[in-house]
Amino acid sequence: MSGSKQILITGGTGFAGSHLAEYLLETEPDATIHLTTLHQGAERLPDTLGKATIHELDLANLEQTQALFTEVQPNEIYHLAAMAEVGSSFEQAAKITSVNMQLQLSVLTALQTITPLARILIIGSALEYGKVEPSELPITEDQPFRPLNPYAVSKVAQDLLAYAYAQSYGLQILRVRPFNHTGERQTTAFAIPAFAEQIVKVERGEQTTLRVGNLAAIRDILDVKDVVRAYTVVMQRGVVGEVYNIGSGVGVSMQTIVDGLIQLAQVPITIAVDEARLRPADIPELRADIQKISALGWQPEISLTDTLQRIIEFWRSIT
């Protein structure tokens, strides 16, 4: 490798990973951007990622991961890779917990043994906090973990393994816990793209109503582009060992989201409540305390309307 900065994004072909790669290709033109993927060709990738180097490997395999670190010699690692099947996480609990623990241990061991001076950003999730009482809002980074499914437990375990390795080996580990985020290329396993896809189907006459779940739920929702910019801010200016919430700090009801999407539709949209979309053990409100990351100089910049507009247009562009 040349003397230029080597930036590694694990899970770099996924939803947030590909947005992060686009952002870094634009803002760090002199760096080499490496992405990992479990199966090349599994995702629809934007053409803008053409300048990144894609590595196909199983991060849960320690030898493959150490070989990658030896080859790339990363200076900065954005570690986004994880199995993220939230909806089926009880059915797939053994696999999700096993894969997410093993890949975390591989990455931390490769870091410690091969590039111990590299900075690494560990991506957790607001789902680690899980069940939150209204009196506990907004949610600080000290909120007790009450995760509601095995995926969320696996994210706690990833987060805390990173903490333990940082404490024991003095590694340059930073951690973040992003709240909900959305944008183009997010799968319809998530509510907002699922709504947008349905609205486009109604526009095309392929569907008659927009089927929705619990619209009373209030969530802290960011544009994925604001989130990946926050990742780079924490990477550049975060305090090693610390953990940062990434959120808007504002609660938005799912009703507001649906109303916003309907306003952008090209035809009138009627709503039908679908019992199957009402998840059990739902939490009425999630809202992040973002004082810590705000102190690093980051603030959300993209309006909800702009985000929803881009998502609708993305689904219109899918043939």
Next chain:
Amino acid sequence: MSGSKQILITGGTGFAGSHLAEYLLETEPDATIHLTTLHQGAERLPDTLGKATIHELDLANLEQTQALFTEVQPNEIYHLAAMAEVGSSFEQAAKITSVNMQLQLSVLTALQTITPLARILIIGSALEYGKVEPSELPITEDQPFRPLNPYAVSKVAQDLLAYAYAQSYGLQILRVRPFNHTGERQTTAFAIPAFAEQIVKVERGEQTTLRVGNLAAIRDILDVKDVVRAYTVVMQRGVVGEVYNIGSGVGVSMQTIVDGLIQLAQVPITIAVDEARLRPADIPELRADIQKISALGWQPEISLTDTLQRIIEFWRSIT
């Protein structure tokens, strides 16, 4: 199985498990006591366990665990089984985290699918709290987790998986986080039996000095017999879904422990500090807030001197 109460203790041939089995055989004479072990004959068991039924199986294997639950139809489950190699938990991180997650998922799935009305007590650990600032003492159940090694992370994951299953399936799950405990049959991987064994060796002329580590550390130490009695109190009177610290509420320095053991020795003992026994990332003081379990009517009953006396006598009895 007959209509009598069926009590299952996973890891029932281990250190705390065997003490719990002895206690339940004495206090619940009409119940049938079942113990699980990974390898029969691996532990030295007291004769008093003769009346218990021992089942040899791998709890990480879901089919074996479901077969056990189907056969035993337990009414109460004390779930103690876990890989507990704290000292080597970075070297064995992949195995410890994998085994401890998989056996937890097996047991929770067997509970949910076969005996969903049984009460289960999930054994966590004070190591889940990990790094604690002096200002945070005594440690309540709401203390943030800052685990310092992969074993401790695996205990957090076990604890929170139980929480997630309880929340989603309405299971009768209770959780405890015991602080340090000791007694006869504890292995010399732990400080107090290691000290006692050495003192007996000095008494026998097989060793000249007592080698010790960091004696300034202050710990919350209980007799294992008080701990297993606490398990039964939480099983009988605990609030489903809640988690309880189990500790003395009192901090004792390791110096005090060593002094107490030396007073019980039959010969004068000299001390030598052994650098290899100074663990990294040590915590100056651990002390439990035990208000929650105290409210259930449990208090420690056995004095430290009595505990140390029994441990010394145990090591004298080993030929």
